[in-house]
Amino acid sequence: MGRKSNGMNTGKALQKRRHHGKWLNADYVRRTLELQKKADPLEGASQARGIVIEKFQVEAKQPNSAMRKCCRVQLVKNGKQIGVFMPRDGAQKLIDEHDEVLIERIGGCQGKAKGDIPGIRWQVIKVNGQSLDALLKGKIEKARK
Numbered sequence: 001m002g003r004k005s006n007g008m009n010t011g012k013a014l015q016k017r018r019h020h021g022k023w024l025n026a027d028y029v030r031r032t033l034e035l036q037k038k039a040d041p042l043e044g045a046s047q048a049r050g051i052v053i054e055k056f057q058v059e060a061k062q063p064n065s066a067m068r069k070c071c072r073v074q075l076v077k078n079g080k081q082i083g084v085f086m087p088r089d090g091a092q093k094l095i096d097e098h099d100e101v102l103i104e105r106i107g108g109c110q111g112k113a114k115g116d117i118p119g120i121r122w123q124v125i126k127v128n129g130q131s132l133d134a135l136l137k138g139k140i141e142k143a144r145k
Helices: 011-022 026-032 035-039 132-137
Strands: 047-059 067-075 081-085 100-105 122-127
Touching: 026 035, 047 081, 067 100, 081 100, 122 132
Parallel strands: 081 122
Antiparallel strands: 047 067, 047 100, 067 081, 100 122
């Protein structure tokens, strides 16, 4: 682009130069065009309801060899299917197919997967309107549909 303009009537040129430079920054582009929201199955929401389609296991990344319990959930709001982690011991026994679950982001950096679970970015917090945490602690019984 050459040298930066200087002088009394150079404000417009400097403004234009700054505007052009901003679009060379990937973070600015993603933020301005809201690309994160467009790619997000939850469409910017912090939580969403969905129906459990199937349960499966994901092998943890190296050096762990555990099988992480997950389920495929179809979102009510837009019909998209996503993989969801079932947290804590015994959660997979309480979550059945066709149950309605409330999911939230696990909270990895920049919307990526967290910990040693590859490709899974969400977790279950409620099953059929009941807190998964309370069910696991035995404070409440699972409701019959």
